[in-house]
Amino acid sequence: MNATLLKSGHVDVDAFVLANRPAWDRLEHLVKKRRRLTGAEVDELVDLYQRVSTHLSMVRSASTDQVLVGKLSGLVARARAAVSGAHAPLWQEFVRFWTVSFPVVAYRSWRWWLGSGVAFFAVAVVIGVWVATHPEVQAAVGTPAEIDQLVNNDFADYYSEHPAGSFALQVWVNNAWVAAQCIGFSILLGIPIPYVLFQNSANLGVIGGLMFSADKADVFLGLLTPHGLIELTAVFLAAGAGMRLGWSVVSPGDRPRTQVLAEQGRAVISVAVGLVAVLLIAGVIEAFVTPSSLPTWARIGIGVAAEAAFLAYVVHFGRKAARAGETGDIDNAPDVVPTG
Known part of the structure; x- marks a missing residue:
């Protein structure tokens, strides 16, 4: 169904977003509370990370909406970091502030x-x-x-x-x-x-x-x-x-x-x-x-x-x-x- 939604045009992209936004919002919520997840929520986080990564790949190949691509890219990156679980050193946070934030x-x-x-x-x-x-x-x-x-x-x-x-x-x-x-x-x-x-x-x-x-x-x-x-x-x-x-x-x-x-x-x-x-x-x-x-x-x-x-x-x-x-x-x- 998702592939069909992204087949062509702006309307299909809107339908794709509407169909998958609950999953994105849920992944966003789990990423934000990553330090307090239950075992079931950890499994859900991994599953949603894989699904949204697929969504990102589909959007990149079928849409020119850079705002949507950027939003999903950021969400996938944060989810991947939460799944891998390695804390960033302070110097990387410092560098990120001056090169991004x-x-x-x-x-x-x-x-x-x-x-x-x-x-x-x-x-x-x-x-x-x-x-x-x-x-x-x-x-x-x-x-x-x-x-x-x-x-x-x-x-x-x-x-x-x-x-x-x-x-x-x-x-x-x-x-x-x-x-x-x-x-x-x-x-x-x-x-x-x-x-x-x-x-x-x-x-x-x-x-x-x-x-x-x-x-x-x-x-x-x-x-x-x-x-x-x-x-x-x-x-x-x-x-x-x-x-x-x-x-x-x-x-x-x-x-x-x-x-x-x-x-x-x-x-x-x-x-x-x-x-x-x-x-x-x-x-x-x-x-x-x-x-x-x-x-x-x-x-x-x-x-x-x-x-x-x-x-x-x-x-x-x-x-x-x-x-x-x-x-x-x-x-x-x-x-x-x-x-x-």
Whole structure:
């Protein structure tokens, strides 16, 4: 019957899924409780593993539905690991996180964080031009003496007035807090996240407008670009992941809303953990590269290289994992290694 269902067309694939979903769901359930199985359930697990492996082979040969192929591939891999029963060493879990869990979530949500970045810079540019071209706006920001102190001293001194090590820690904590806000607000459907981004965008626009107006554009860009590229990308990623989770609750598709929320929530955890390292890199660059005596082109080059390396990492590993059907849901990560 299964072979007949997969003979041709989309309708047959739908019928195949409908006919076999109970077996897949049951196998998923047994895999998740693998440490508490009875003898009969172990036998059932082995039987279902063999059946679903056959289903996967049939789908691969008769269907172009890569989502279905990826889902079954992941299920079969986890079932095979449960059947073989060899626990994965910690280093493999670490490697999996950095090559699958984190990059695939970043890759799958790229439209959200790219949109966040475009909106952020659009607001910053509009406010910056407004401040730079309207003296009355500058007067509302501060007195001439205060603005002079900012553009000629405070902005540049900010990056060098503290020891590099302690400054790196301070920067990391501050940026991690902004990213944590974006992640945390996902529980409110991501609604407050645009406001958090707007606040930071407006601050950047005001300072940029004052610096450009005072002919300090080279100082502004030379000090902001080295660390700002990867730092802001991390913030956009946090914002995008948080808003994507919120939208998944509003529009869960054809799956139960609670299931989608749980999956996306666990995936967001991967982003939160991964951004700890990304923001640490941004903090190190801001503390040691931005205020250094290197030529401006060299400092900016380091920042561009760090940004390019991060984007290449996300695209390479994220796309590879996405094609394999991975979602970044940490509940799906195998904690055992297949040995047979």
